Amino acid sequence: MNCETAKNIQLTSILDKIGACKIRTSNHDIWYLSPFRKEKTASFKVDIRKNIFYDFGEGFGGNTIDFVMRYFQCDISNALNILRNDFSSFSFQQQTVPVLTEQTNLKKSYEITSVQCLSNPILLNYLKSRKLHLEICKKYLFEVNYEINNKKYFGVGFKNDSNGFEIRNKYVKICLGKKWFTHLNNDSKSVVILESWSDFMALLTLHPKMEKVHDYLILNSLALHSKIDPVTEKYIQIFLALDSDEAGSKATQKLLDKWKGKSSDFRNLYPNAKDINEFLIKKTPIGIKRKL
Incomplete structure (x- = not known):
C-alpha cells in the first residue's frame, strides 16, 4: 500500500473500529472524544470532506497516516502495514460522501454510574443466548450502568488494561474509555x-x-x-x-x-x-x- 492509497482510507471507519466515542455531527464535521486520552468534552474533529482530523486538545492534526502513526505510536512504514492489514477494506475512493446533520447518530459524553457483579436477568439471558457458562462469565465480566445523552443504559462490561470497558448487550457494541487489550x-x-x-x-x-x-x-x-x-x-x-x-x-x-x-x-x-x-x-x- 502506498501513501496516496492509505490517505483515502476513511478516518471515520478507523475510529469506529477502534471504538472511539462519537459525540455529534455538524455539517461535514464529526466530533469525537479524543482517542488519545480520557476526556468528557469532545475535542477531536474529523472533516469527512477532506478526510482529515484535528485534535484541539493537543493542537495536532493530519490525514489517515498521521492518525495511525500517533495512535499506534509507530513510524510511517509500520503505519502503512497496519492500514494494509487491518483497514484496507475501508477505502472510500470514488464514493460519495454523505451530508450529515445534527440529528445523525448523536452521542453525548458518557458517564459510568456503577460497576457491579452480573445479576440483571436481561444480561444473563444475553450471555445464555451465546451459550456461555454463566459462572465463568461472572468471574471476568461486570454489569455496567452508564449514561449517554442523559439516557440510562446497561450492558455486560469487560475491562481492558487502560481501565476502559468493552460494553455489549443484545443491541450495543461500544467501548467506554480508551480502546485497549x-x-x-x-x-x-x-x-x-x-x-x-x-x-x-x-x-x-x-x-x-x-x-x-x-x-x-x-x-x-x-x-x-x-x-x-x-x-x-x-x-x-x-x-x-x-x-x-x-x-x-x-x-x-x-x-x-x-x-x-x-x-x-x-x-x-x-x-x-x-x-x-x-x-x-x-x-x-x-x-x-x-x-x-
Missing part, C-alpha cells in the same frame, strides 16, 4: 491470543480446565495486535485463536511469521465458524478432543 496473567510460559472476550468465555466454556493453564491476551480490537509485543516477548509458546475471516487470517499469518518457532495457529479448534463463540453456538462440547 486485556492481559490475564496466570504466570504461565504460554499465552492464548483471542480477539474478543466472548471468544475467551467460549473457550473456557468448552475447555474449563484451561483457565489457569495459560495466560490470555484478549485484543478487544484486531487492530491492537501491533501493540502487544511488550507483553508477548516473555512467552515461549503463543497460541493464536483469532477469527477465521479475512482480517483475522491476515493478522494470524503476520504473527506466525513474526514469532516463528514459538507460535501456532489453533483455528482448527473451531472449523466452519468465524470464531470460537460462533462455533460454541453451533456445536456442543461433545466430541471436541484437541486442546491447547
Whole structure:
C-alpha cells in the first residue's frame, strides 16, 4: 500500500473500529472524544470532506497516516502495514460522501454510574443466548450502568488494561474509555491470543480446565495486535485463536511469521465458524478432543 492509497482510507471507519466515542455531527464535521486520552468534552474533529482530523486538545492534526502513526505510536512504514492489514477494506475512493446533520447518530459524553457483579436477568439471558457458562462469565465480566445523552443504559462490561470497558448487550457494541487489550496473567510460559472476550468465555466454556493453564491476551480490537509485543516477548509458546475471516487470517499469518518457532495457529479448534463463540453456538462440547 502506498501513501496516496492509505490517505483515502476513511478516518471515520478507523475510529469506529477502534471504538472511539462519537459525540455529534455538524455539517461535514464529526466530533469525537479524543482517542488519545480520557476526556468528557469532545475535542477531536474529523472533516469527512477532506478526510482529515484535528485534535484541539493537543493542537495536532493530519490525514489517515498521521492518525495511525500517533495512535499506534509507530513510524510511517509500520503505519502503512497496519492500514494494509487491518483497514484496507475501508477505502472510500470514488464514493460519495454523505451530508450529515445534527440529528445523525448523536452521542453525548458518557458517564459510568456503577460497576457491579452480573445479576440483571436481561444480561444473563444475553450471555445464555451465546451459550456461555454463566459462572465463568461472572468471574471476568461486570454489569455496567452508564449514561449517554442523559439516557440510562446497561450492558455486560469487560475491562481492558487502560481501565476502559468493552460494553455489549443484545443491541450495543461500544467501548467506554480508551480502546485497549486485556492481559490475564496466570504466570504461565504460554499465552492464548483471542480477539474478543466472548471468544475467551467460549473457550473456557468448552475447555474449563484451561483457565489457569495459560495466560490470555484478549485484543478487544484486531487492530491492537501491533501493540502487544511488550507483553508477548516473555512467552515461549503463543497460541493464536483469532477469527477465521479475512482480517483475522491476515493478522494470524503476520504473527506466525513474526514469532516463528514459538507460535501456532489453533483455528482448527473451531472449523466452519468465524470464531470460537460462533462455533460454541453451533456445536456442543461433545466430541471436541484437541486442546491447547
